[in-house]
Each structure stands twice: as structure tokens, then as C-alpha cells.
Amino acid sequence: MTLKLSVIGCGYLGATHAACMSSLGFEVVGIDTDPHKVELLSRGELPFYEPGLDTLLAAEMKTGRLSFTTDFAAVADADVHFICVGTPQSKDGLAADLTYVKSSVAAIAPFLKDGSLVVGKSTVPVGTAQGLRDQLAETAPQADLAWNPEFLREGFAVEDTLTPNRLVVGVANDRAEEILKEVYEPVIALGTPWIRADLPTAELVKVAANSFLATKISFINAMAEVCEAAGGDVTVLAKAIGYDPRIGSRFLQAGIGFGGGCLPKDIRAFMARAQELGADQALEFLREIDNINLRARQRVIDVVRADLSEDLTQYKIAVLGATFKPDSDDVRDSPALDIAAQLQAAGAQVVVHDPKGIEPARKRFPNLDYAEKVVDAVKGADAILHLTEWKEYRELDPSVIGQLVKQKFLIDGRNMLDRNLWRNAGWRVHALGRTD
Numbered sequence: 239m240t241l242k243l244s245v246i247g248c249g250y251l252g253a254t255h256a257a258c259m260s261s262l263g264f265e266v267v268g269i270d271t272d273p274h275k276v277e278l279l280s281r282g283e284l285p286f287y288e289p290g291l292d293t294l295l296a297a298e299m300k301t302g303r304l305s306f307t308t309d310f311a312a313v314a315d316a317d318v319h320f321i322c323v324g325t326p327q328s329k330d331g332l333a334a335d336l337t338y339v340k341s342s343v344a345a346i347a348p349f350l351k352d353g354s355l356v357v358g359k360s361t362v363p364v365g366t367a368q369g370l371r372d373q374l375a376e377t378a379p380q381a382d383l384a385w386n387p388e389f390l391r392e393g394f395a396v397e398d399t400l401t402p403n404r405l406v407v408g409v410a411n412d413r414a415e416e417i418l419k420e421v422y423e424p425v426i427a428l429g430t431p432w433i434r435a436d437l438p439t440a441e442l443v444k445v446a447a448n449s450f451l452a453t454k455i456s457f458i459n460a461m462a463e464v465c466e467a468a469g470g471d472v473t474v475l476a477k478a479i480g481y482d483p484r485i486g487s488r489f490l491q492a493g494i495g496f497g498g499g500c501l502p503k504d505i506r507a508f509m510a511r512a513q514e515l516g517a518d519q520a521l522e523f524l525r526e527i528d529n530i531n532l533r534a535r536q537r538v539i540d541v542v543r544a545d546l547s548e549d550l551t552q553y554k555i556a557v558l559g560a561t562f563k564p565d566s567d568d569v570r571d572s573p574a575l576d577i578a579a580q581l582q583a584a585g586a587q588v589v590v591h592d593p594k595g596i597e598p599a600r601k602r603f604p605n606l607d608y609a610e611k612v613v614d615a616v617k618g619a620d621a622i623l624h625l626t627e628w629k630e631y632r633e634l635d636p637s638v639i640g641q642l643v644k645q646k647f648l649i650d651g652r653n654m655l656d657r658n659l660w661r662n663a664g665w666r667v668h669a670l671g672r673t674d
């Protein structure tokens with residue numbers, strides 16, 4: 239008999255997982271405590287922007303295999319329960335807030351049937367899974383718990399779920415592994431590497447991967463700082479070192495650094511957990527990774543001040559991009575918005591444009607000005623800051639934009655625009671980490 243699945247938490251991770259598992263042929267119920275989210279998803283509509291997921295969700299809703307509810311009792315029918323709730327940074331420190339993970343496991347415990355498997359996918363501090371397994375041993379001894387970290391990237395969520403580059407399962411026994419193999423059978427059949435680990439290693443794989451990615455980005459941004467000081471060009475440097483397969487060229491895009499709901503909070507939570515474990519020295523370097531990352535934002539502000547004036551009160555600045563990366567409407571810890579807000583706090587008049595992120599940005603920073611069109615954002619601007627590399631910005635015509643602005647001054651915070659094109663149209667261009 240085919241397994242029935244439940245997915246607890248229907249944000250980016252959960253909604254994607256639910257729709258993708260349904261597309262593999264499983265009956266799936268998604269549960270979320272937010273009635274608005276559940277209502278939208280039940281209509282086949284996404285509460286956020288994710289390319290390809292909207293059509294997949296709508297198609298899966300039509301099959302009758304996929305449903306959403308706020309009622310935890312709906313898990314009673316399912317055999318495997320994926321925990322996909324958020325683990326944000328705590329309000330009072332660096333550690334992850336585990337409230338939602340703990341409360342969702344507690345909420346499903348009374349409904350778990352004999353032999354069912356709870357599978358954590360959320361990013362958690364090492365040791366959490368064992369704690370939850372112990373909790374279940376008391377409240378629902380008929381069920382077991384495994385950990386199956388998720389590596390999906392926003393913007394590629396469907397692709398990363400259905401064709402991941404690996405599957406990692408943390409299990410305490412063979413039976414849990416067998417159940418997970420049954421769930422992922424179609425994905426395994428594609429040749430996807432399968433890694434069985436113990437619970438702590440599975441939890442660590444996730445934070446180690448994100449720490450490595452954050453380190454790569456901050457490494458290249460540190461090189462950008464040195465290039466600026468020494469008269470070099472970080473984009474050429476990145477290209478040159480990237481040809482070494484031991485280094486690799488991906489995630490060496492210098493600019494204003496990483497943001498989003500994962501990398502920044504994951505490295506901080508990892509440091510906090512290492513301290514609890516007495517291994518804080520091992521992760522001391524992550525503090526520097528965080529510092530380099532935040533310094534990249536400050537460097538943009540320094541360039542604006544150095545070029546325009548220390549006192550920005552008379553200047554208008556157009557910010558292109560609000561989301562933490564393109565092809566997403568996620569503005570959590572967005573470097574672009576942080577820079578926009580800091581410039582506004584320094585007295586500048588700041589207008590922000592983004593193809594998808596204006597509404598979420600407005601909710602976080604209601605006092606910033608927003609423009610629906612690039613031409614409106616740049617009108618009368620003394621500087622244009624390219625801070626999120628949406629494709630639409632690479633297609634802008636610098637001559638047309640040049641007729642709208644007060645000063646032809648561009649800062650490319652992502653090193654993605656064609657500098658020569660803009661310079662030939664009469665613009666002063668500053669790209670991070672490039673001195674010429």
C-alpha cells in the first residue's frame with residue numbers, strides 16, 4: 239500500500255515538499271497554523287513567489303492527492319510526517335528558536351499511528367533530533383523519528399526537491415531508513431546519492447553545508463576588499479581561482495554579500511550551539527565570516543558617501559532590488575534593503591524598486607519609498623545602486639536611464655552589469671572589488 243504523507247509547516251520548504259511529494263504520486267496533507275496560508279494553498283495559490291511551484295501546486299491540487307488544513311488531527315491518516323517549520327534566530331541571541339519545531343511535534347504526537355515516522359527537515363542545532371526522539375518515546379512510543387535535512391535554494395525549490403544533488407537521512411535504525419527509501423524511491427532511481435547518517439551527523443551536514451557556502455562568499459568578498467586596496471579586480475581573480483576544480487567557480491560572486499532566511503541565521507545558530515558544546519573555538523572563524531558579510535553592506539554606503547557627500551540629506555538614491563536574491567520575493571535579512579534603510583537613516587531620499595519584492599519589503603520597512611517601475615525609481619536620482627541581480631536590470635538601457643537621473647552615477651553591488659556599456663553612455667561606475 240502506498241504511504242500517506244503529512245507535511246507540517248507550509249512555508250517555502252513545506253509547501254514545496256508537499257507539492258513535490260504529491261507529484262511523485264503520494265497522498266499528502268499539508269498542515270499550517272496560519273489559516274490565510276492554508277486558504278490560499280487550498281485554492282492552489284502560493285502565498286509567496288517561487289518559479290515553477292505555482293503551476294506544480296495548481297496541477298497537484300487538481301489530482302485530489304494534495305490538501306491543506308489547520309487541523310493537526312489530519313495527520314492521523316498519514317504514515318510519514320515531515321516537519322518543515324521555521325527555526326528563526328531567537329529574539330534575544332544568536333541561537334535558533336526551536337519553538338515551532340517542538341510545538342509541532344507535540345501537536346502531532348496524540349495522532350500518530352503505530353509504526354509511523356516523524357521526519358525533521360527544518361534546520362536545527364545538533365542534538366535537537368535526539369531530544370525530540372526522546373520526547374516522542376514518552377508521548378508517542380509507537381512512532382519513530384528521523385532527520386532528513388533539506389538543501390533547496392529559493393528560486394530553484396522544485397528542481398532541488400525533485401532532483402537534489404544528494405539525499406541525507408539521519409536514522410537510528412534500519413526500519414526508518416527503509417521507510418525513507420520508499421518515499422524517495424523515484425528520486426533515488428535517478429541516481430541521486432543516498433547518505434545514511436546518525437541523527438547528529440545529519441543535523442550537522444546541513445549547517446556545515448551552509449557554513450561552507452557562507453565562507454566561500456565571504457572569502458571572495460574579503461578578496462574584494464583587498465583588491466580595492468591594492469588596485470586589483472576581484473571578478474578576474476574569482477574567475478582565475480575558480481578554474482582550479484578544488485576551488486570551483488560557483489559561489490564566488492563578489493558583492494554585497496549573503497542574506498536570506500538561512501545562511502546568516504544558520505551560521506550564528508551554529509556558533510551558539512558550538513559554544514554550548516564547548517567547541518566554540520572550532521567555529522570562531524564564522525564570526526569573521528559574518529563580519530566580512532556585514533562589512534560588504536557598509537562598503538556600499540562608504541562609496542556613496544565618498545562620491546556624493548558625507549551629508550546625504552540633499553541626495554536622492556535609487557535602489558534596484560529589495561529581495562535577498564533574484565527570482566524570489568523573500569526579503570528576510572536582505573542586504574539590499576539593509577543598505578537602503580541605512581542610507582535613508584543617514585538622511586538620503588531612497589526609492590526602492592524590485593520586480594517581486596515590493597510588498598514584502600514594504601511590510602518590513604514601511605518608511606522607505608517604493609516605485610513599481612524602474613523609470614520612476616531613478617527619476618532625479620544622484621546615484622543608482624544595483625543591489626539584487628534581477629535579469630531585468632541587466633537589460634536596462636543606460637542611455638535611456640541617463641536621461642532621467644540627476645547624476646549618472648552607478649554602483650554595481652553585484653558585479654553583474656556591463657560596466658563598459660554604462661561607461662560608454664557617460665556613467666561613473668563603481669563596482670565592488672574592482673578599481674579600474
Ligand code: UGA
Binds near residue numbers: 391451455488494
Ligand atoms: C541557501 C543554500 O544555498 C541552500 O542549499 C539551503 O538549502 C538554503 O540556504 C537553506 O538553508 O534553506 P538560499 O538561502 O535560497 O539557499 O540562497 P543562496 O542561493 O544560497 O544565496 C544566499 C545569499 O548569498 C544570497 O543573498 C545571494 O545573493 C548570496 N550570494 C550567493 C553571493 O553574494 N555570492 C555568491 O556567489 C552566491
